[in-house]
Structures are given as C-alpha cells and as structure tokens.
Amino acid sequence: MFKERIFDLFEQCVMTTLSAIIMLIASVSLLHLTVSIVVILADRGINSTTPENLQAVFGMFFTILIALEFKRSFITPSAGKQHGIIRIEPILLIGILATVRKFIVLDLKEIDFNEMLGLSAAILSLGLVYWFIQPRYQPQPPALQSDNF
Numbered sequence: 001m002f003k004e005r006i007f008d009l010f011e012q013c014v015m016t017t018l019s020a021i022i023m024l025i026a027s028v029s030l031l032h033l034t035v036s037i038v039v040i041l042a043d044r045g046i047n048s049t050t051p052e053n054l055q056a057v058f059g060m061f062f063t064i065l066i067a068l069e070f071k072r073s074f075i076t077p078s079a080g081k082q083h084g085i086i087r088i089e090p091i092l093l094i095g096i097l098a099t100v101r102k103f104i105v106l107d108l109k110e111i112d113f114n115e116m117l118g119l120s121a122a123i124l125s126l127g128l129v130y131w132f133i134q135p136r137y138q139p140q141p142p143a144l145q146s147d148n149f
Contacts, residue, residue, distance in 0.1 A: 032060065058105075059104060
C-alpha cells in the first residue's frame with residue numbers, strides 16, 4: 001500500500017514535469033510561429049502566399065498541434081481506478097498528425113516513389129488502427145411519440 005502511494009506520487013511528479021515541458025515547447029513554438037508570420041507579412045506583404053511560405057507556416061502549426069495532442073495523451077490516475085497513464089487513441093492521432101505534417105512540408109521535387117508509398121502506407125495503417133479501436137456508435141431508434149388529443 002505504501003509502495004503504491006510512493007509510486008503514484010512519483011508518477012504524478014513525472015506527468016507534471018512532462019506536462020510543463022510540453023507546455024514550454026508549445027509556447028515557444030507558438031511564439032516562433034507568430035514571429036514568423038509577422039516577418040513574412042512585413043517582408044512580402046499580403047502577397048506572401050507562396051507554397052514555400054505556406055508549407056513553413058502550416059508545418060509550424062502542426063508542430064504546435066502535435067505538442068498539444070501529446071499533452072492530452074496523458075491521463076492522471078484517479079483515485080480508486082486502476083488504469084494506465086497513456087491512452088492509445090491520442091498516440092495514434094499524434095502519429096496521424098505527424099504523418100500529415102510530413103505530407104504538408106514535403107517537397108514534391110525531391111521525393112521518390114518509395115518514400116511517398118511508405119508515408120501513404122503509414123497514414124492508411126494508422127487510420128485503420130484508429131478506426132478499429134474506436135467504440136462503434138449504435139444509433140438508437142427514435143422514441144415513439146404518442147399523439148394524445
């Protein structure tokens with residue numbers, strides 16, 4: 001019992017530390033994204049929507065989303081419930097986001113067929129696994145309404 005409490009306290013400290021680190025990374029990334037957008041707009045004005053600029057901005061955007069989703073993947077243990085500290089769904093979403101980010105920042109002039117095939121297989125596999133582990137939605141038939149006049 002005492003060992004479990006010590007381990008739970010240790011686990012809580014690790015999760016708090018990791019959360020703080022992820023929050024710091026997301027904050028610095030958000031600041032970097034904001035500065036980059038301001039610099040792009042100041043240098044090139046509103047006509048700065050070249051594919052290279054958009055790839056860079058959206059790549060940074062997805063980096064922030066990945067960090068936020070990574071933070072969401074932690075579960076703090078609740079009293080009386082025994083379960084793991086990491087859920088699989090957010091981890092799969094992180095993999096999907098990272099692969100989508102790779103597609104966005106990809107330079108199509110420098111990619112070969114095998115790399116594109118590998119990325120496509122990765123996103124398809126992650127999507128299928130995510131779909132398989134999701135609870136299925138079972139629609140309920142609409143309640144019968146009686147018309148009492």
